[in-house]
Amino acid sequence: MMSTKNVAEMLRIAGLRPTRQRMLLGELLFGQGHRHATAEMLHHEAVDAGERVSLATVYNTLHQFKRAGLLRELAIDGAKAYFDTNTSNHNHFFYEREGKLVDIPEDSIRIDGVPEAPAGMVISHIDVVVRLAPK
Amino acid sequence: MMSTKNVAEMLRIAGLRPTRQRMLLGELLFGQGHRHATAEMLHHEAVDAGERVSLATVYNTLHQFKRAGLLRELAIDGAKAYFDTNTSNHNHFFYEREGKLVDIPEDSIRIDGVPEAPAGMVISHIDVVVRLAPK
DNA sequence: CTGTGTGCAAACTCTTTGCATAAGT
């Protein structure tokens, strides 16, 4: 639950000017707990809320947030990019039919036996996606 | 290592006519052990080999093969679709810089504590991608 | 022959980019 003041602070720390659009998107993303969003969803929400933002700016802002470590980008179904406000290592259910993404609690899944990274490489992240289909 | 004869047989079983293009792509995909490919890679290989196939046909064929259960589609980096000739449950290293995909042996990684699928849903697959960055 | 497959080009979706204008400090 991040307040308006905290969004401003968050932007300042990330070295991003607290413009109207960034404040807006920051509040949509971080204002009520963790969430998953696509650029389109956010743009739609912003417009619904009567605010003026272009889709291009939504994309730009998402990438700036990502670069600042505030978001993680998830490649789930190829078609579109999902952004996750929870940047810690956790996993996801993906409802294939609806394209919906739901967190799996952090401590639920345990992965053993991950091979070492090849020489000169480091593991940057391990993504686990549990795909769900209607029974 | 699938021979030409086996590709023809494979297509027949899948209910797909063994056309020149399908034979070609089938051999590129299944001719020398398991592999990962994008539509573009295959098209390029086919053209390099002096064969005539359109990119649209490559896409169509990949989806037909997928529908027949011969391939699995992997959503790894959002930008492009990878197809994997190994349809069994195994996992992948992904070299983020190069966009390269490498298998992790099937018995290496063990996943515990996967929550049950929500009501009315079944787990269709669990994807594990170990992302690698240069050190 | 009859029906399915193919090629081409055009359409489509999602995303990125270039550049003039607007807004932040």
Added chain:
DNA sequence: ACTTATGCAAAGAGTTTGCACACAG
């Protein structure tokens, strides 16, 4: 004022589709 951000529209990548022609059975 000076710099950075935004909006728009156009471009770009990857993928899909419609339809006439070609090929397999």
